[in-house]
Amino acid sequence: FNQQLESSYAEEPNSVAVMLPTHQKVVRLAHRPTTDIDPSYHLPLTYESVPTFPDDDGKTPLVLLHRLYLSIDPAMRGWMSSARSYLPPVAINAVMRGATLSEVVAVRGASRLKVGDVVSEFAGEAGGWQEYVIVSARSVRKIETWSELVDNHQQTPRELPLTIHLSVLGTTGLTAYFGFIHVGCPRLPSETKRPEVVLVNAAAGAVGSIVCQIAKNVYGCKVIGVAGSDAKCRLLIDDLKCCDAVINYREMENEVERGAGTADPAELFALKSTEFQKRLRRVLKQIDAKGLDIVFDNVGGYQLNECLSRLNYFARVAICGAISGYNNDLTKQQTDNNVSPTGLYMKHGMAIISLRAKIQGFIVLDYIKEWSNAKKELARWVLEGKIRYQKEDIRDGLENAPSALVDLFHGNNNGKLIVKVGEQQVKRKEIVSRL
Amino acid sequence: FNQQLESSYAEEPNSVAVMLPTHQKVVRLAHRPTTDIDPSYHLPLTYESVPTFPDDDGKTPLVLLHRLYLSIDPAMRGWMSSARSYLPPVAINAVMRGATLSEVVAVRGASRLKVGDVVSEFAGEAGGWQEYVIVSARSVRKIETWSELVDNHQQTPRELPLTIHLSVLGTTGLTAYFGFIHVGCPRLPSETKRPEVVLVNAAAGAVGSIVCQIAKNVYGCKVIGVAGSDAKCRLLIDDLKCCDAVINYREMENEVERGAGTADPAELFALKSTEFQKRLRRVLKQIDAKGLDIVFDNVGGYQLNECLSRLNYFARVAICGAISGYNNDLTKQQTDNNVSPTGLYMKHGMAIISLRAKIQGFIVLDYIKEWSNAKKELARWVLEGKIRYQKEDIRDGLENAPSALVDLFHGNNNGKLIVKVGEQQVKRKEIVSRL
Numbered sequence: 115f116n117q118q119l120e121s122s123y124a125e126e127p128n129s130v131a132v133m134l135p136t137h138q139k140v141v142r143l144a145h146r147p148t149t150d151i152d153p154s155y156h157l158p159l160t161y162e163s164v165p166t167f168p169d170d171d172g173k174t175p176l177v178l179l180h181r182l183y184l185s186i187d188p189a190m191r192g193w194m195s196s197a198r199s200y201l202p203p204v205a206i207n208a209v210m211r212g213a214t215l216s217e218v219v220a221v222r223g224a225s226r227l228k229v230g231d232v233v234s235e236f237a238g239e240a241g242g243w244q245e246y247v248i249v250s251a252r253s254v255r256k257i258e259t260w261s262e263l264v265d266n267h268q269q270t271p272r273e274l275p276l277t278i279h280l281s282v283l284g285t286t287g288l289t290a291y292f293g294f295i296h297v298g299c300p301r302l303p304s305e306t307k308r309p310e311v312v313l314v315n316a317a318a319g320a321v322g323s324i325v326c327q328i329a330k331n332v333y334g335c336k337v338i339g340v341a342g343s344d345a346k347c348r349l350l351i352d353d354l355k356c357c358d359a360v361i362n363y364r365e366m367e368n369e370v371e372r373g374a375g376t377a378d379p380a381e382l383f384a385l386k387s388t389e390f391q392k393r394l395r396r397v398l399k400q401i402d403a404k405g406l407d408i409v410f411d412n413v414g415g416y417q418l419n420e421c422l423s424r425l426n427y428f429a430r431v432a433i434c435g436a437i438s439g440y441n442n443d444l445t446k447q448q449t450d451n452n453v454s455p456t457g458l459y460m461k462h463g464m465a466i467i468s469l470r471a472k473i474q475g476f477i478v479l480d481y482i483k484e485w486s487n488a489k490k491e492l493a494r495w496v497l498e499g500k501i502r503y504q505k506e507d508i509r510d511g512l513e514n515a516p517s518a519l520v521d522l523f524h525g526n527n528n529g530k531l532i533v534k535v536g537e538q539q540v541k542r543k544e545i546v547s548r549l
Numbered sequence: 550f551n552q553q554l555e556s557s558y559a560e561e562p563n564s565v566a567v568m569l570p571t572h573q574k575v576v577r578l579a580h581r582p583t584t585d586i587d588p589s590y591h592l593p594l595t596y597e598s599v600p601t602f603p604d605d606d607g608k609t610p611l612v613l614l615h616r617l618y619l620s621i622d623p624a625m626r627g628w629m630s631s632a633r634s635y636l637p638p639v640a641i642n643a644v645m646r647g648a649t650l651s652e653v654v655a656v657r658g659a660s661r662l663k664v665g666d667v668v669s670e671f672a673g674e675a676g677g678w679q680e681y682v683i684v685s686a687r688s689v690r691k692i693e694t695w696s697e698l699v700d701n702h703q704q705t706p707r708e709l710p711l712t713i714h715l716s717v718l719g720t721t722g723l724t725a726y727f728g729f730i731h732v733g734c735p736r737l738p739s740e741t742k743r744p745e746v747v748l749v750n751a752a753a754g755a756v757g758s759i760v761c762q763i764a765k766n767v768y769g770c771k772v773i774g775v776a777g778s779d780a781k782c783r784l785l786i787d788d789l790k791c792c793d794a795v796i797n798y799r800e801m802e803n804e805v806e807r808g809a810g811t812a813d814p815a816e817l818f819a820l821k822s823t824e825f826q827k828r829l830r831r832v833l834k835q836i837d838a839k840g841l842d843i844v845f846d847n848v849g850g851y852q853l854n855e856c857l858s859r860l861n862y863f864a865r866v867a868i869c870g871a872i873s874g875y876n877n878d879l880t881k882q883q884t885d886n887n888v889s890p891t892g893l894y895m896k897h898g899m900a901i902i903s904l905r906a907k908i909q910g911f912i913v914l915d916y917i918k919e920w921s922n923a924k925k926e927l928a929r930w931v932l933e934g935k936i937r938y939q940k941e942d943i944r945d946g947l948e949n950a951p952s953a954l955v956d957l958f959h960g961n962n963n964g965k966l967i968v969k970v971g972e973q974q975v976k977r978k979e980i981v982s983r984l
């Protein structure tokens with residue numbers, strides 16, 4: 115059957131390996147959210163024709179992709195806004211951008227890609243939130259086999275699913291890797307008198323949990339995790355054993371709100387800041403540490419700002435995301451001189467000098483030339499058990515992607531959020547074993 | 550005479566090269582200032598005995614130094630406070646710390662130092678604000694000759710005074726060098742499509758004026774200088790020709806205060822911030838630039854904070870000093886959530902991510918192993934005319950050091966502030982030519 119397919123492809127480039135439907139699900143950005151995302155208003159589902167290869171000179175090698183998985187990431191909120199950023203905003207009425215895994219179901223022209231190859235794509239050039247798309251063969255890359263990733267390891271470990279290429283070996287794991295190692299610059303215990311102290315905000319999240327594990331299991335750091343539920347805190351301490359101490363910030367926020375006697379957001383923000391600072395001191399005492407050497411921040415807001423008051427000499431603050439602020443209306447916060455929930459604020463700012471501290475933002479796409487080596491290290495750590503394969507929260511069907519994104523911002527996910535868009539259709543033995 | 554001196558030293562180590570007085574002027578830290586410095590209260594002048602070599606085993610080589618010059622630096626304000634910092638606070642009743650140039654007037658024990666050598670000392674181990682001191686010979690270093698600094702340059706350029714070792718070739722120049730080059734990471738025009746845009750706060754100051762000149766004359770950057778008077782702005786534009794545009798922040802502050810109709814410091818701070826932002830946009834337009842690639846900050850406060858809203862992608866912010874905040878009472882600013890004048894505040898803090906910006910504090914002492922090479926580069930740039938030898942504001946007599954420090958914080962100095970503590974007393978031909 116497969117030989118048939120490939121020979122038919124060779125003779126007749128427009129043939130495809132699977133039966134294609136005439137229509138497909140597509141999610142387009144209809145409006146830009148300013149606060150919370152309303153799935154049907156901002157990201158409505160439409161049904162559109164499945165594309166066919168264009169009737170052109172045929173010189174550009176093209177592939178028809180069938181989407182298997184779509185990664186749901188905090189960065190998507192930024193791409194939906196019109197603010198200047200590291201990637202252009204998704205245009206109104208354009209297909210929503212996303213990191214994906216897809217199978218190649220047809221190839222036109224001279225390409226190394228073959229029908230049945232599984233390819234990944236991170237920056238949205240391969241379409242994003244749609245089931246079928248035709249793109250330049252050069253815009254996607256075939257996912258690595260385990261033998262390409264890890265020396266002397268011919269077979270894929272049985273328990274590792276394909277989706278690991280969207281989580282630990284995708285931008286999620288790479289973000290943890292580059293943020294912690296290249297920006298956070300952790301020092302090995304052999305290089306320091308005492309283990310370095312690392313605080314990770316959103317520690318139980320997809321990126322955060324990998325950072326904690328690298329910090330603890332590879333670098334031997336003392337790790338403080340900040341997470342939003344008891345279950346998440348237990349996961350970090352008891353299950354993954356990657357944190358020495360935890361702070362449940364949501365329980366803390368609820369306590370503050372109950373006790374506050376005010377509903378004024380600015381006052382509540384100040385009260386939460388103060389209480390978080392108290393808890394920070396308490397956990398530092400608990401792990402017998404004086405301050406933070408590395409902060410890996412996914413959150414922004416008061417959680418980041420209070421950490422900036424507890425830095426050690428030569429501390430490094432890697433700013434990766436700001437999930438606390440993504441759904442805030444930035445335009446509303448320019449009126450006065452108060453610290454806004456999206457501001458970066460170091461109360462005694464000039465301590466940054468005597469501490470020689472560094473605060474740096476980063477984006478995983480800047481390290482794209484180094485991804486390949488980083489993936490190899492991450493894969494080795496997975497096989498050595500230093501990074502335990504993380505829980506995935508897989509939702510079924512592209513129509514559920516918008517609500518999954520909403521859940522992500524409310525913390526209503528149970529592990530790395532992925533949408534299963536389609537079932538693998540090209541079934542070849544050699545393909546399956548290659549994954 | 551000199552041979553006599555040296556031979557008498559060899560035979561009789563306790564002999565000295567000059568007639569010593571019995572008493573000397575010393576300035577000790579009597580109280581820690583919380584706001585402005587009151588010279589006679591915080592830094593009173595006392596008269597004390599000139600020390601003699603101790604009557605011990607004589608194994609530690611010691612030198613008796615006669616102070617020639619004392620550098621007056623913003624960092625001194627920090628050393629006077631009890632806050633944790635990169636150097637321990639000066640103890641109450643201890644001699645005030647300072648960077649100095651001194652001549653060796655006596656040597657005891659086996660040392661490479663000779664009577665008549667001129668030595669420099671930066672971190673206060675050699676006493677600081679006093680006329681005579683005995684210290685370990687290892688705690689000071691002989692200043693380099695020009696032939697040691699610059700290849701094929703046997704003679705000291707005639708117009709360069711000894712005090713250059715406290716300014717361009719002292720911590721002042723080294724601070725500019727390491728902050729701008731190692732933290733600011735400027736790129737040469739050959740490495741970029743457009744010249745990089747640099748903003749220097751306190752641009753006409755001792756450090757700032759060197760940063761501007763390195764930025765302009767060595768790296769070909771576009772330079773914006775922020776300074777506190779028309780005369781300083783003219784110096785930067787017309788005389789040193791090291792800035793493409795300037796902002797007179799003090800004139801701006803006066804305008805804001807006159808027009809404000811309020812004396813509330815928080816409101817004034819907000820108004821000044823807004824006005825500074827406007828001027829920042831205007832000068833950027835003037836030099837046809839969209840944002841800042843490098844900020845070299847000596848000031849802190851609103852001037853730094855507003856710059857953080859105008860950063861380009863991959864911007865670097867080198868935080869060197871915070872002269873605006875040194876005389877504020879830090880303890881008073883913890884009560885509310887307002888941005889304090891000493892806070893570091895990025896209004897849309899999470900823009901640091903999409904910009905991949907870096908904000909980093911630094912201290913010149915961390916680069917001590919690289920000083921020697923940096924001095925060579927600085928000396929070469931001086932000889933090539935890329936750094937013009939800067940104006941010095943030399944005050945006479947140690948008794949005037951405390952008021953000089955006060956003047957520094959009010960901007961009432963006319964160039965690098967130095968106190969001439971004593972006249973060179975050991976006059977040897979070979980010594981003079983060595984300097």
